[in-house]
Amino acid sequence: MPTTFKDYYATLGVPRTATAKEIHSAFRKLARKHHPDVNQGDKQAEQRFKEINEAHEVLGDPDKRKKYDELGPRWQEYEQWERAGRPGPNPFQAGPQFEYRTVSPDELEDLFGDSAPFSDFFETFFGGGGARGFRAGASRAGTRRRPALRGEDVEGETEISLEEAFRGTTRTVELSENGHRKRVEISIPAGIQDAARVRAVGQGSAGSGGAGAGDLYVRVRVRPHPNFTRDGATLRTKVQVPLQTAIAGGTVAVPTLRGSAVHLTVPPGTQNGARLRLRGLGMPHVRGDGAGDLIAEMDVRLPVPVPEELRSWAEQAIRH
The missing domain is CATH 2.60.260.20 (Urease metallochaperone UreE, N-terminal domain)
Incomplete structure (x- = not known):
């Protein structure tokens, strides 16, 4: 029965021009998605996982990939040469051998038992423990272990x-x-x-x-705060200032995130909207010592009701 050709590039979803890094990245993504530990009892995922590992076994090895690329449509000729007992030198041999394996057939057997971890196509051209042009990786001779895949974030x-x-x-x-x-x-x-x-x-x-x-x-x-806004390590808040204090000067209480207010000196003639800086009372720096500043914006308020003497003073000031 003829062996069915396997398009390993299509299996991993990469172009034939893909770099080794792109091939490995595609393999890891697909292997995580279809891993038996993630899809317990799912036979389709199990089969897909086998196909993904088989594709990476070939395309992830420079020599095997070169041989696979060189075979192209001549893979049937190679199969006939195999069946004829390999008369003469291997006309399809490509370069020196290279041992590299991320997930070996033995490791797959740990997952799937004897249920043919690799396809007939793979066994024809790359299988047999190295008897067909490629030696098995070191993991076949050592302790069997399951494919090592880091957990998802x-x-x-x-x-x-x-x-x-x-x-x-x-x-x-x-x-x-x-x-x-x-x-x-x-x-x-x-x-x-x-x-x-x-x-x-x-x-x-x-x-x-x-x-x-x-x-x-x-x-x-x-969460947004009712009294403070934030810009990096800088905090901003509005402070109500009586008109008399804004005119003559004085002190006002400024709330802080420390839980207690601080007293701020307001200079005479302070305008509405003026900003005064309290150093070191802003947000702490995540990396490094110290903290940002707290900016207090003056919100000058008229007393309600307006005292008669203040009204008289304002009228005289307007006349002059």
Whole structure:
């Protein structure tokens, strides 16, 4: 029965001009998607996983890929040469041998038993433990192991107040994987920006074949505050200033995220909308020491009702 030709480039979804890096990247993406540990009991995914590994076994090896590319439409001639007992030198041999394997047939047998991990096409041209032009990789002679695939990263989101962002806080994230639940406590640093991500190394999905787990990334959303706005490490707030204080000078209380107000000196003749800077009372710097500044914007207010003496003073000032 003739062997069916396998288009390994189509299997991995890459062009024939693909680089080794592009081939390996496509393999990893597809292998994760169709891995038996992720698709337990899915026969179609199991078969697809075998095909993906077979394609990478050839295209991921420079010598095997060269031989595969050179065969082209002559692969049937090669099969006939094999069946004839290989008379004379191999007319299809391409270059020196090179041992490299990411997932070997033995490793696939650990996953699938005796259910033909590689196709007849592969066995015709590349199989047989190296008897047909390519030696098996070192993993065939060593300890059998499952393909090592790092676990997927997991992403989530949480919300905190501006006060929590100011002093730093923690959040507990609950994850579920394959019916198992676990809780992960993440530390949110003081000064964190809205939409920044916090990383918990090794707390993502479990890996396979002895590979490490992925990471957990939690995006932190900081709720708007009724009294403060933020620009990086700089905080801004409005402070009500009585007209008398704005004219004659004095002090006003300015709220801070520390929980207590500070007294700010207002110079005589302060205009409405004037901005005064309180250094070091803004948001902490996530990396490095110190903090930003707090900008207090003066909101000059007339007293209600307006005292008679103030009205008289204003009228005289207008006349002069």
